[in-house]
Every structure is written in C-alpha cells, then in structure tokens.
Amino acid sequence: xxxxxxxxxxxxxxxxxxxxxxxxxxxxxxxxxxxxxxxxxxxxxxxxxxxxxxxxxxxxxxxxxxxxxxxxxxxxxxxxxxxxxxxxxxxxxxxxxxxxxxxxxxxxxxxxxxxxxxxxxxxxxxxxxxxxxxxxxxxxxxxxxxxxxxxxxxxxxxxxxxxxxxxxxxxxxxxxxxxxxxxxxxxxxxxxxxxxxxxxxxxxxxxxxxxxxxxxxxxxxxxxxxxxxxxxxxxxxxxxxxxxxxxxxxxxxxxxxxxxxxxxxxxxxxxxxxxxxxxxxxxxxxxxxxxxxxxxxxxxxxxxxxx
Ligand SMILES: [Zn+2]
Numbered sequence: 001x002x003x004x005x006x007x008x009x010x011x012x013x014x015x016x017x018x019x020x021x022x023x024x025x026x027x028x029x030x031x032x033x034x035x036x037x038x039x040x041x042x043x044x045x046x047x048x049x050x051x052x053x054x055x056x057x058x059x060x061x062x063x064x065x066x067x068x069x070x071x072x073x074x075x076x077x078x079x080x081x082x083x084x085x086x087x088x089x090x091x092x093x094x095x096x097x098x099x100x101x102x103x104x105x106x107x108x109x110x111x112x113x114x115x116x117x118x119x120x121x122x123x124x125x126x127x128x129x130x131x132x133x134x135x136x137x138x139x140x141x142x143x144x145x146x147x148x149x150x151x152x153x154x155x156x157x158x159x160x161x162x163x164x165x166x167x168x169x170x171x172x173x174x175x176x177x178x179x180x181x182x183x184x185x186x187x188x189x190x191x192x193x194x195x196x197x198x199x200x201x202x203x204x205x206x207x208x209x210x211x212x213x214x215x216x217x218x219x220x221x222x223x224x225x226x227x228x229x230x231x232x233x234x235x236x237x238x239x240x241x242x243x244x245x246x247x248x249x250x251x252x253x254x255x256x257x258x259x260x261x262x263x264x265x266x267x268x269x270x271x272x273x274x275x276x277x278x279x280x281x282x283x284x285x286x287x288x289x290x291x292x293x294x295x296x297x298x299x300x301x302x303x304x305x306x307x
Pocket of ligand 1: 150151207211246247248
C-alpha cells in the first residue's frame, strides 16, 4: 500500500504543490476583501444557502424523483463545494518519505486545520446533502465543506472522528474492505468501529477491496473490488452504501458508467480539474489536505481549487 502511494501520488502532489504556490499571495488578513471582491463574480454561481440553521440531514436520495434531477451540464455549472481528503492522522515516522508526509497528518496539524474550519464558520455536509444540492439545487448550510477520510485507518476512528464531533462536524469514511481489522505497521478499523461511526451519523463509503486502480479492472474485478465490498459494508453498517472514492484518485469514463450501473450516486476523485461530462456526480473533485499545510494555506487552497 505505502509503496503504491509513493509511486502513484507524485502526480497528485505536483498538482497540490502548484495550488499551494498559486495561493501563497493571499494572506489571511485580506481574505475578507478577497471574498467580497469575488462576490460579484460568484453571484451567478453561488451555493444556495439555507437561511435557517444548518440542515443536519439531506432527503434520502431514493426519495428524489428522477424528474427533479438536473442534467449533467447543469450539475457541472454549479459552484463546487470544497471537499478535503485525509488519510492517516498520526505523527511522522523516520521511515515516512517526503511524499508520504504530504498526506499523513501530524495530530496537531490536523487539530489546527479542523479548528480553523470551525472558527471560520464552516459546516460539514454529507455526500447525500451534496447529492441533493448538485441534482436539485437544494440549499446547503452556510460555508459548506465535506471532510473525507480514505482507507479506514484506525486513528481516523480513535482520533479524527471525536475531534470532528467536538466541533459539530461529521465525516465521510471510505473503507478499503481488505484491511478491516488489520493490525501491523498501519492499524485499521474493525467492523464494530465502522458500524459505530455509521451509528454516530458519519457516512461510510466504499474504497474498493484492496485499493486496485479502477482503470485496470477486467473480468471479475468489478465483482471483487466493488460489488462484494459494497455488500460487506452494507452488512456491517445496516445502511445502503452509495458513495465511492477512487483509489489514488484515478478514474475514467468507463469507471463512472460501471459505478452508476451498480447503484452508486457519487464517486470522488482528487485534484484533477477534469470531471466526467456525462456522469459528473461520479467524478466529484477533492483535494488532499497536506500535513505540510498551515490552516491558512489550507483555507487558501480550498478557496482557489473549488470554483
Ligand atoms: Zn486510498
């Protein structure tokens, strides 16, 4: 796993590094001004915001009639919601490469990033809320953000989820089912912990069986990597599994079609600008929140990447 990350992530990291450089000119003190200046331009593309307190839940996607679902062009034209992708939340170890440190969050860095979001008035949203917004234009809470966690690392359960809850946030946890309950260099959540997260109102999503790149699937791979893990997670949580994260963020049009065929409502890539023109909901963008980022850098990158 770690080796795969080291090999495949440089592509994503070069995109992230560019984003960081682009955003460095914007200091926190000027954020308000920059925001106001951007307002006129963004008026036509603003996220509809609920005037009341933040809605805690979205309508069940199954209850949204097909006639109310917007076409792909409309979905692509809506303002993107910032979506952050986290992996391990732990102190860096001597063996961790420089690249690995870009996606491993030292605990204090993570705490500072989440606190910044809370202090800045952000509200976490679920993938079902994002789906309702993108398909029907449903209102979102003010300053929406989605906080996603990939792979099912144990510290996401032990450390990240309680911290999110302390700030009134909910997370989205994309589980790689081959690793459930595994103990080793990296520990992973067990079934009970996954169910507990779902019971506490967090969203559980699928992240394949063993992290294989969806662009390479053939033969039985769709069954092994998608269908069986989906069933397993539904059995564990007692809830439908409707949202997916691509391993390494890698995807293609065929994968969007295959996931849609299997009932998936949304699928999340990484920082690639391109989204699928036919199935935009199956190629939603996220950025990896880097362990090197200060809260200010994170905030700047959120504003610059999701327009
Ligand atoms: Zn992953």
